[in-house]
Amino acid sequence: MSAVPLLEARKVGFRYGRNSCLFKGLDLTLHEGEFLAVVGPSGCGKTSLLKILGGFLTPGSGTVYRQGLPVQSPSPHAVMVFQEFDQLFPWKRVWSNVAFPLKAGGKISVSEDPAAADPSEKKGPDRPREIDRRVEEILREVGLYEFRRYFPYQLSGGMKQRTALARSLVSRPPILLMDEPFGSLDAQKREELQGLLLRMWDEHGFSVVFVTHDISEALVLADRIMVMRLPEEKAGEEGGPGTAAAGGRGPCASDDSVQSIFLDIDLPRPRVPQSPVFREYYRRIFRLLGQEGVDDRDSSQ
Amino acid sequence: MKIFLKKKRTAERLLLPLLFILPLLLPACGGGEKGTAPEGEEGTAPDAGSHRPVLTIAEQYGLAYAPLQIMRRKAFLEEELPGYRIDWQRLGNTAAIREAMLAGRVDVGFMGIPPFLIGYDRGMEWKIFTGLSEAPLGLVTWRKDIRALTDFRPDDRIALPQPGSIQHILLTMACERQMGSAAALDDNLVTMNHPDGMQALLGRRDITAHFTSPPYLMEELSEPGMRQVLSGTEAMGGEFTFIVGAALDRLLWKDPAAVEALRRALDRAEALLRDHSEEAVSILAGEYDIDPQRLRVYLEWPGLSYGRSVKGLEEFISFMRASGYLEREFGSRDVVEEEK
Amino acid sequence: MSTNAELSERGRRRRQIGVVLLLLIIWEAAARLSGVSPLLFPPVSEVVRTLISDLGRGVLPGRIGYSLLIVAEGVGIGLAAALLLSLAGHANRHIGMAVDTLVALMHPLPGIALLPIVILWAGVGHTAVLLIIVHSVLWPLTTSITAGIRTIAQHLYDVSRNFRLNPARMAVHLIVPGIFPHMMSGMRIGWARAWRALIAAEMVFGAAGGGGGIGWYIFQKRVFMDTRGLFAGILVIMLIGILFESYLFDAVERITIRKWGVSR
Numbered sequence: 001m002s003a004v005p006l007l008e009a010r011k012v013g014f015r016y017g018r019n020s021c022l023f024k025g026l027d028l029t030l031h032e033g034e035f036l037a038v039v040g041p042s043g044c045g046k047t048s049l050l051k052i053l054g055g056f057l058t059p060g061s062g063t064v065y066r067q068g069l070p071v072q073s074p075s076p077h078a079v080m081v082f083q084e085f086d087q088l089f090p091w092k093r094v095w096s097n098v099a100f101p102l103k104a105g106g107k108i109s110v111s112e113d114p115a116a117a118d119p120s121e122k123k124g125p126d127r128p129r130e131i132d133r134r135v136e137e138i139l140r141e142v143g144l145y146e147f148r149r150y151f152p153y154q155l156s157g158g159m160k161q162r163t164a165l166a167r168s169l170v171s172r173p174p175i176l177l178m179d180e181p182f183g184s185l186d187a188q189k190r191e192e193l194q195g196l197l198l199r200m201w202d203e204h205g206f207s208v209v210f211v212t213h214d215i216s217e218a219l220v221l222a223d224r225i226m227v228m229r230l231p232e233e234k235a236g237e238e239g240g241p242g243t244a245a246a247g248g249r250g251p252c253a254s255d256d257s258v259q260s261i262f263l264d265i266d267l268p269r270p271r272v273p274q275s276p277v278f279r280e281y282y283r284r285i286f287r288l289l290g291q292e293g294v295d296d297r298d299s300s301q
Numbered sequence: 302m303k304i305f306l307k308k309k310r311t312a313e314r315l316l317l318p319l320l321f322i323l324p325l326l327l328p329a330c331g332g333g334e335k336g337t338a339p340e341g342e343e344g345t346a347p348d349a350g351s352h353r354p355v356l357t358i359a360e361q362y363g364l365a366y367a368p369l370q371i372m373r374r375k376a377f378l379e380e381e382l383p384g385y386r387i388d389w390q391r392l393g394n395t396a397a398i399r400e401a402m403l404a405g406r407v408d409v410g411f412m413g414i415p416p417f418l419i420g421y422d423r424g425m426e427w428k429i430f431t432g433l434s435e436a437p438l439g440l441v442t443w444r445k446d447i448r449a450l451t452d453f454r455p456d457d458r459i460a461l462p463q464p465g466s467i468q469h470i471l472l473t474m475a476c477e478r479q480m481g482s483a484a485a486l487d488d489n490l491v492t493m494n495h496p497d498g499m500q501a502l503l504g505r506r507d508i509t510a511h512f513t514s515p516p517y518l519m520e521e522l523s524e525p526g527m528r529q530v531l532s533g534t535e536a537m538g539g540e541f542t543f544i545v546g547a548a549l550d551r552l553l554w555k556d557p558a559a560v561e562a563l564r565r566a567l568d569r570a571e572a573l574l575r576d577h578s579e580e581a582v583s584i585l586a587g588e589y590d591i592d593p594q595r596l597r598v599y600l601e602w603p604g605l606s607y608g609r610s611v612k613g614l615e616e617f618i619s620f621m622r623a624s625g626y627l628e629r630e631f632g633s634r635d636v637v638e639e640e641k
Numbered sequence: 642m643s644t645n646a647e648l649s650e651r652g653r654r655r656r657q658i659g660v661v662l663l664l665l666i667i668w669e670a671a672a673r674l675s676g677v678s679p680l681l682f683p684p685v686s687e688v689v690r691t692l693i694s695d696l697g698r699g700v701l702p703g704r705i706g707y708s709l710l711i712v713a714e715g716v717g718i719g720l721a722a723a724l725l726l727s728l729a730g731h732a733n734r735h736i737g738m739a740v741d742t743l744v745a746l747m748h749p750l751p752g753i754a755l756l757p758i759v760i761l762w763a764g765v766g767h768t769a770v771l772l773i774i775v776h777s778v779l780w781p782l783t784t785s786i787t788a789g790i791r792t793i794a795q796h797l798y799d800v801s802r803n804f805r806l807n808p809a810r811m812a813v814h815l816i817v818p819g820i821f822p823h824m825m826s827g828m829r830i831g832w833a834r835a836w837r838a839l840i841a842a843e844m845v846f847g848a849a850g851g852g853g854g855i856g857w858y859i860f861q862k863r864v865f866m867d868t869r870g871l872f873a874g875i876l877v878i879m880l881i882g883i884l885f886e887s888y889l890f891d892a893v894e895r896i897t898i899r900k901w902g903v904s905r
Contacts, residue, residue: 056799074802086794091818091901101804104814153902171804396864403680416864423866424680463864491765492846492860507764626865 004068005029006207007053007078007175012062014048023049024061028226030175030207037210037218039285040228046211047179049228053209054078054177066175076101078175079168083183085160088152094163095148098139101171102131134170141200142166158189162196169200178210182217194220198269215285219278220271227261227288261288356559357388359398359410362589363495364515364599365434365544366411368607370588371570371581381562394494396463402427408552409563413467414617415626417547421636422627426550428638430560431567432611433544437604438468438533441502441521442510447530450479450486457509458491460498465626467543468512474620475536483624502527514543516591519599534604541613553638564609564640571607574600611637683869692873701858705877708843708854711767712835715774719831720824722775723782728816731790740783748780752838756845765846770839777838778831785827789820822898829890836885840878855881 013024023045030036038046051057053064055071055078064071066078074080079101081087088097096103139145142162152160161181168176182190198221201208212218218225263285267277356378360369372378378387390407392398395416401407403425411433420427440459446452453459461468469490477483491508493501495517502511502521510530511521521527534540546567548560573581582600586593599605614633621627665685672684679687695701730737752773763769793815801811843856855874862870 054803056802074799074805076804078803080799080803082796082799084794084796087796087800089797089800089814089818090903091821091897092814100800100814104804104806104810151900151902399866403678419864419866423868424678425866464861465864493765497760501764507766 005065006032006034006067007209008065009049009053010062010065012049012052012059012064014045014052014057015060023228026062028053030209032174033205033207035201035208035210035221035223037212037222037225038228039212039215039218039225039289041213041289044228046213046228050080050177050179050209050211054080056080076171077173078177079171079173081161081164081168081176081178081181083180085152085157085184087164088160088167090152093149093151094144094155095135095139097152097163098148098166098170099131099135100167102134138166138170141203142196157185158193161185161193165193165197165200169204169206172204172206174206176206176208178208180212181210183212183214190217195270197221215282215289216273218285219265219267219281220273222265225263225265225285227263227285229261229289353384353386354556354559355386355388356382356409356563357390357407359390359392359401359407361391361395361398361411364585364589364605365436367574367581367585368433368567368570369411371573371584372566374584374588375570375573377566377569378563381566382559385559394463395466399425402547402549405549405551409546409548411544411546413543414541414545414611414614415467415470415621416465417545418617418621418627418636419465420547421631422629427547428550428553429545429611429614429636430548430553430638431546431564431609432542433546433567433609434542434607435540435604435612436515436533436543437518437602438471438512438514438536438543439518439522439529440472440510440512440531441518441527441529443502443505443526443528444509447510450475450531453486453489453509455488457489458507459486459489459510459512460491460493460501460508461512462494462498463492464490468514470617470621470626471533471536472512472531473624474538475531477620477624478536478538515602515605516589516599519602532604537613537616539613539616541616542611545611548638560638567609571609574607680866680868683872685872687869688872688876691867691869692876695870695873701873701877704853704855704858705881708839708856709881711770711854712774712832712839715771715835715839716778716828716832718771719775719778719782719835720828722779723786723827724816726783727786727790727820730787737787740787744780744783747776748784750776752777752834753841753845756842760846770842770846773838773842774835777834778828781830781834782824782827785823785830786820789823790816792823793819818897818901822903825890825894825898829886832885832890833882836878836882 007028007030009026009028012026012028026049028036028049038049040046048057052059053071055064055074058072066075071078089100092100136145139148142165144159144162144166147155147159150159152163155163161184164181182193185193194217197208208221210218210221263281265281267275267281271278273279358369360366360373373387373389379385390401392401392407395412398407398410398412399416399420402410403420414429417427417429444457447457459472461472463469472486472490473483476485489509493508493511495513498508498511498513499517499521501507503524511517512531513521522529533543546563553560582593582596585591585600586596589596591599614637618627618631618633618636622630668685672679672682675682692701726740730740755773755776759769759772763772797815797819801815806814839854840856840859843854844860846857855877859871859874859878862868862874
């Protein structure tokens with residue numbers, strides 16, 4: 001892992017409205033190639049956090065850094081994928097939707113590491129051909145090449161999300177920010193797409209921040225899980241610096257030393273939801289999210 | 302249920318064309334049929350039991366129609382034709398009068414000779430039964446560099462009332478006479494009614510010249526810087542009657558006495574005018590809303606006279622036929638209803 | 642392979658043509674049998690004959706071309722202005738309110754009503770007629786485009802921002818296609834109003850010399866008492882209206898919003 005984290009949020013806070021505060025003093029780091037899931041109930045600010053990480057929202061306090069530089073606006077380096085199907089352009093076919101970042105956005109490769117100079121970075125008359133090649137490649141990866149001339153209204157929900165996934169990866173961004181992308185799909189489709197995502201993640205090596213309210217999903221996918229809780233859930237909380245458990249206060253506690261709860265998931269992939277270790281993780285996270293007392297020993301080695 | 306729907310559709314199918322036939326048959330109902338006289342049915346006042354015959358007369362605004370206004374105000378016609386109801390209408394322009402007469406809604410109309418001839422040529426059944434006035438007509442411009450028709454440049458614009466009007470025909474006559482081609486200035490023409498034309502001319506921006514008639518002619522020429530380039534008589538090559546009176550054949554056949562009465566009433570009105578009497582001036586000043594002094598100046602303008610002779614008819618007919626405005630063969634005797 | 646919808650569409654068109662033919666037959670019969678003067682009510686056969694001869698002689702195509710060209714010009718200007726107003730109104734709340742108010746005031750005015758004012762300010766001629774046309778299309782288009790902008794999914798804006806689209810690219814990839822359905826309905830209304838206003842304006846303004854459109858053609862027919870020509874001109878107006886409203890706009894919708902599955 002490189003020394004500088006790919007993405008880092010320091011003491012980030014966000015409020016909407018005058019008095020309602022979503023979270024405060026939140027820290028987060030994302031390393032290269034890492035798959036981080038953010039789990040929490042609806043309304044706890046996961047989406048807002050994701051948007052702040054992407055530069056779509058400005059935090060009320062704190063700063064986000066990407067490769068050491070502060071994030072101020074959205075960038076093709078961190079591509080967002082949404083849950084809703086209307087993120088595809090209805091008037092573009094699958095092919096055009098996927099080609100969109102390359103055609104309208106700018107550089108083909110967004111890698112910032114000069115050492116990893118993308119051999120596909122071509123200019124001039126070769127560029128269209130290169131674009132076509134990339135688009136075809138990724139369409140085949142997600143299994144939509146045969147449907148490349150379809151319009152979004154002709155696609156099923158799963159196919160739409162696959163298109164969105166292809167579009168987000170066609171420019172090979174280092175970071176993917178995913179906001180419950182499979183939430184509108186049925187269980188079977190969800191599993192398929194989870195598998196696809198993992199395969200592509202394994203293949204291309206990008207980093208992911210994946211927001212979900214589904215604990216199983218997070219466990220199937222992630223290296224690390226960040227658990228966010230609603231403010232009310234702080235009743236009976238132990239914690240403070242020095243305790244073995246990096247016990248998180250709920251957000252918006254009055255003191256600034258709030259830490260988020262991170263769990264390293266030490267399970268080999270592919271993950272088996274029936275396995276006892278999996279179920280143990282599940283219960284732990286469930287309790288973290290729930291009302292009961294927490295035995296949140298950090299489960300890392 | 303299905304039977305009901307089928308019935309409904311058939312009914313609809315018949316209804317739709319029926320609805321369309323009705324408006325198409327409307328012209329057949331309203332009038333314009335040959336040989337029927339709407340004896341008092343148009344606009345008949347609900348007189349208990351009496352069927353007063355109605356005579357519908359269309360006039361226009363302008364000094365050239367002065368005898369009509371005098372006649373109306375002094376009720377000369379009502380005196381000559383007791384028992385008749387006289388229905389005066391003021392329609393927007395000559396074409397409207399012509400259309401109303403074609404449809405049989407107006408019996409008598411006053412207009413220039415060329416519009417009458419066009420109507421006759423197209424098959425309208427009407428005749429000229431009297432002249433009304435001779436008047437000065439002129440082409441007025443504000444541009445110093447224009448002294449003759451040949452001075453007009455391709456992008457100069459000349460305003461006149463609609464194509465086929467006497468002003469248009471006179472201008473083409475002059476073009477033929479002075480430049481060898483009747484259509485020489487056709488691309489320079491702009492259609493405007495008299496008030497708009499005068500306004501545009503005085504604005505010195507949109508149009509270069511205005512071919513017009515009283516009182517606009519007088520008003521424009523009294524404006525400093527305005528000059529007349531061509532007069533009606535120059536264009537014609539002689540005198541001509543400006544406004545004539547036309548009557549439907551059906552009126553001339555069925556009620557020649559009314560036409561005679563009309564002539565007599567006009568004589569009386571013209572007598573009043575001829576002396577430029579105080580009475581005439583005050584009546585007209587009220588009608589046109591012009592200061593009486595100015596009106597007197599206009600009435601005394603050279604070239605303006607009232608009378609019932611019809612001059613220049615042959616010249617108009619032959620020129621318009623030669624230029625293609627008229628298609629049929631006929632002579633001046635065919636279009637005039639002589640006095641008995 | 643025709644879909645059911647296309648088949649019934651074709652059937653509908655055939656029935657429509659059938660009705661039109663029936664009307665023509667009725668017209669011909671009524672004109673010839675009713676005894677009304679052909680100056681008032683010419684038979685359709687004579688009208689068609691005049692129409693064909695005027696088309697062949699070259700006068701009518703020029704008139705038609707003039708009218709269509711000036712409508713195209715006016716619609717183009719109106720569309721650009723409507724886009725500008727709508728985008729500005731969308732970007733800034735106060736501008737948006739001002740635009741809404743302006744539209745509410747101007748929309749109810751028929752183009753003809755503005756004729757006297759337009760004559761005073763712009764004289765007669767090309768500019769004046771153009772102003773009338775722009776007025777006819779601008780307000781319905783602004784209304785519909787403003788509505789259309791609001792229907793564009795928020796996520797699409799986010800996607801555009803994600804890839805750092807400049808405003809020009811955003812307009813092309815996002816705004817224009819996004820507002821298309823609404824713009825089309827605004828365009829239908831605007832075109833209908835513009836076409837009617839144009840004919841009326843042409844009749845009033847007349848023409849300068851050799852130019853002029855279909856309204857001028859009809860006006861000339863009237864003053865020369867060529868009733869057959871008059872009817873021919875009316876037929877042309879109807880045909881062009883049908884061409885645009887039933888065929889042209891339909892075709893545009895077919896290759897855009899129906900293709901995309903977003904027809905309303």
